[in-house]
Amino acid sequence: MAANFLTLIDIITYRAKTTPEQPAVIFSNQILTYRDLYEGVACFASNLIQLQLLPQERVLIALPNGSDFFIAFYGIIQAGGIPVPLFPDSGYQRLLTLASQCQSRWVITAQSLDKHKCPNLISFSISKKIEWRTVAEILSLKRVNVKNLFN
Secondary structure (H helix, E strand, O other), rough: OOOOOOOHHHHHHHHHHHOOOOOOEEEOOOEHHHHHHHHHHHHHHHHHHOOOOOOOOEEEOOOOHHHHHHHHHHHHHOOEEEEEEEEOOOHHHHHHHHHHHHOOOOOOOEEOOOOOOHHHHHHHHHHHEEEEEEHHHHHHHOOOOOOHOOO
């Protein structure tokens, strides 16, 4: 019997249940299984919702290709947001300009905003209420219990 999938999240969920140890993402020497992808996406989405991501809210993603990008991209979709991928080396000022242009209050990057090198951007981010986060910061907020998925 063929499964009916409405979204990419449905496919990830199905594959996590049926073939959890199969590779979902292979990039360079990184291998992310469907179980790892599903758990990362669920945790990322749950934590974005906890941080009060609104439905259909745009989230800029300035990450290099790799597992963090896919966890963030699908996590944003799972949380009801709209991922907006950007070149990761765009620079802080360009990212803030693009966040303003697409009316996003979220920027996800590989590294935290350097408070010592960019004090003006920090104050701009605070005044515009832009959430500048890394994937690691969002994933570390809490752990989502997804063990029941595999029972």
